[in-house]
Amino acid sequence: MTIPFRYKRLGYAALNVTDIARSTTFYRDLVGLAVSESGVDFTALRCSRDHHNMLLYQATEPGLKRIAFELETAADLVAARRHLESLGVDVSEVDAGERKRLRIGAAFRFRVPGCGVCIEFFTQLMHMALPYVPTLAKIERLGHVVLNVQNFDKVLGFFTEKLGFCISDQVPGFAAFLRCYPNPLHHSLAILTGTDDHLNHVNFMVSDIDDIGRGMNRMKRANVDIVFGPGRHQPSESIFLYFLDPDRMTVEYSFGMETFPEASAREPRLLEPRPEALDLWGSVPTPDFGKVGVIEQDEKVSA
Numbered sequence: 001m002t003i004p005f006r007y008k009r010l011g012y013a014a015l016n017v018t019d020i021a022r023s024t025t026f027y028r029d030l031v032g033l034a035v036s037e038s039g040v041d042f043t044a045l046r047c048s049r050d051h052h053n054m055l056l057y058q059a060t061e062p063g064l065k066r067i068a069f070e071l072e073t074a075a076d077l078v079a080a081r082r083h084l085e086s087l088g089v090d091v092s093e094v095d096a097g098e099r100k101r102l103r104i105g106a107a108f109r110f111r112v113p114g115c116g117v118c119i120e121f122f123t124q125l126m127h128m129a130l131p132y133v134p135t136l137a138k139i140e141r142l143g144h145v146v147l148n149v150q151n152f153d154k155v156l157g158f159f160t161e162k163l164g165f166c167i168s169d170q171v172p173g174f175a176a177f178l179r180c181y182p183n184p185l186h187h188s189l190a191i192l193t194g195t196d197d198h199l200n201h202v203n204f205m206v207s208d209i210d211d212i213g214r215g216m217n218r219m220k221r222a223n224v225d226i227v228f229g230p231g232r233h234q235p236s237e238s239i240f241l242y243f244l245d246p247d248r249m250t251v252e253y254s255f256g257m258e259t260f261p262e263a264s265a266r267e268p269r270l271l272e273p274r275p276e277a278l279d280l281w282g283s284v285p286t287p288d289f290g291k292v293g294v295i296e297q298d299e300k301v302s303a
């Protein structure tokens with residue numbers, strides 16, 4: 001199937017949190033994001049010139065509200081909508097009032113069959129007058145979101161065959177690391193098998209390996225649980241540290257990632273399913289790793 005639109009990048013992740021003040025403090029004072037706006041129906045946090053790269057919503061249970069991808073142009077957004085509608089996917093416009101609050105241009109949302117995760121496609125995200133100034137860690141960007149899903153093949157098939165994601169690497173039947181073509185990053189999204197559907201983790205990429213070590217000690221001092229690492233992933237070759245946010249959702253810092261050219265990219269590798277694929281350094285995730293975070297399944301796709 002020809003995919004008639006192009007991605008620019010992973011734009012932002014929206015999380016549901018049970019105590020928005022507590023989580024805002026955590027993401028600002030321990031992770032190192034900057035608050036660009038709070039007091040509306042969400043808290044907007046950023047690690048770039050964008051108005052937000054993460055949104056926190058007050059909710060009764062912690063989880064993933066939606067994942068938003070920026071498409072290259074307005075024409076791509078129109079083409080993507082037409083493409084999804086032709087596939088019979090229920091697409092809903094983000095209304096003008098919400099787009100204004102979100103500081104985005106045009107946008108629509110839909111749910112992924114098989115796991116129900118809400119995906120937003122948008123163009124334009126308000127460029128802030130002042131740059132993001134790293135305080136605790138040199139965060140480069142929101143890196144990726146990882147999901148556990150029961151219907152692994154169905155969800156993976158939808159992302160690759162219908163939404164145009166490319167598999168960069170996979171552990172057959174267990175994990176697929178997906179890039180939003182033609183974005184060069186090894187993965188902006190990954191799908192893992194699960195006994196239910198839930199958020200596994202949200203990642204922030206840092207530009208200095210010292211941020212991993214400093215982050216580890218900062219989290220330890222604040223009694224934040226470290227649930228995996230520091231270590232080095234085989235698939236993306238990145239050095240990582242995973243820790244828990246106040247709702248016990250898993251957050252990752254990572255340093256380094258393979259990038260892919262738009263044309264003539266290497267074929268995806270089939271990785272052997274053994275612990276070394278997860279960490280070449282031999283650390284093992286704790287039982288709390290990647291467990292908390294329901295995928296919001298509300299009827300209404302617009303907030």
Ligand SMILES: [Fe+2]
Nearest residue numbers: 144146203252
């Ligand atoms: Fe990750």
